[in-house]
Amino acid sequence: MSGLPIVYHTDYVAPLKPGHRFPMSKYGYLREALIARRLLPEAGGYIAPAPAGFAQIASVHAPDYVDRVFTQSLHPEEVRVLGLPGSAAVARRARLSVAGTTLAARLALEHGVACNAAGGSHHAGPTGGAGYCVFNDVAVAARTLLDEGQVARVLIVDLDVHQGDGTARIFADDSAVYTLSVHGARNYPVRKARSDHDVGLPDGTADAAYLAAVRGALDEALVRHAPDIVFYNAGVDPFEGDRLGRLALTHEGIAARDRLVFARLRARGLPVVGVLGGGYDDDIASLAARHALLFEAAAAGAGM
Numbered sequence: 001m002s003g004l005p006i007v008y009h010t011d012y013v014a015p016l017k018p019g020h021r022f023p024m025s026k027y028g029y030l031r032e033a034l035i036a037r038r039l040l041p042e043a044g045g046y047i048a049p050a051p052a053g054f055a056q057i058a059s060v061h062a063p064d065y066v067d068r069v070f071t072q073s074l075h076p077e078e079v080r081v082l083g084l085p086g087s088a089a090v091a092r093r094a095r096l097s098v099a100g101t102t103l104a105a106r107l108a109l110e111h112g113v114a115c116n117a118a119g120g121s122h123h124a125g126p127t128g129g130a131g132y133c134v135f136n137d138v139a140v141a142a143r144t145l146l147d148e149g150q151v152a153r154v155l156i157v158d159l160d161v162h163q164g165d166g167t168a169r170i171f172a173d174d175s176a177v178y179t180l181s182v183h184g185a186r187n188y189p190v191r192k193a194r195s196d197h198d199v200g201l202p203d204g205t206a207d208a209a210y211l212a213a214v215r216g217a218l219d220e221a222l223v224r225h226a227p228d229i230v231f232y233n234a235g236v237d238p239f240e241g242d243r244l245g246r247l248a249l250t251h252e253g254i255a256a257r258d259r260l261v262f263a264r265l266r267a268r269g270l271p272v273v274g275v276l277g278g279g280y281d282d283d284i285a286s287l288a289a290r291h292a293l294l295f296e297a298a299a300a301g302a303g304m
């Protein structure tokens, strides 16, 4: 077992109708992949969150929206935009994911690095959810640590292939939080928000150009902001075979990206919170193997 604290809950998998396009089962496969890589023992070994409460989540989302999620009374249009059913299991999963990222952030402040084996729901914005994202776990966790006075400045590095539009909107007028999004310029969402720094990449961008873009944007963010903690959305949908990606990173390119992020941030002694982000593939085992790269890079970063 590594020294990397991993936050996980069996209810990160919420039942969906057969054939639903969201790869919900990947979270269970990921746990198996982490066991195979000796990042978790055969049983347990992870830290399980309890569902986040109303007030904490309503610190970044409209209270009436949070209430509709909690009480399974979302409007049909909200369910359509979300792409997930407004069920009790989906609500519980979203609350667990928020609590999981918050817990991982506290563990990162204590141990230097920690990961949530879920999260990265970056399309959820001030007024509601979108694109498989019910609550913005990273935004809630950042808001919570800021409100508690645990940190004064936060950097959010979002390398999911889709723009972190919800996160950008939540922190649009908040100088304590610097949002960086490196994404596919022509990918969802069609209407982009404005992050503190957006890098929109052309379709088909491959390893070398991608890594150069990430390195440059990350170094610039660290010059401009000097954070007390960094949240890293390590979505693996820039992968060449991703169903929704449009970019062309290899498996090794994703691995190099994750190593680069942790090496750069840990060299400066910054606490780093890793969250899963997106990844879409009918081959769930290979998808889980790609998500496991975050944890391998984080475990190496934990030793720095």
Ligand SMILES: [Zn+2]
Pocket (backbone or CB within 6 Å): 160, 161, 162, 235, 237, 277, 278, 279
């Ligand atoms: Zn994505």
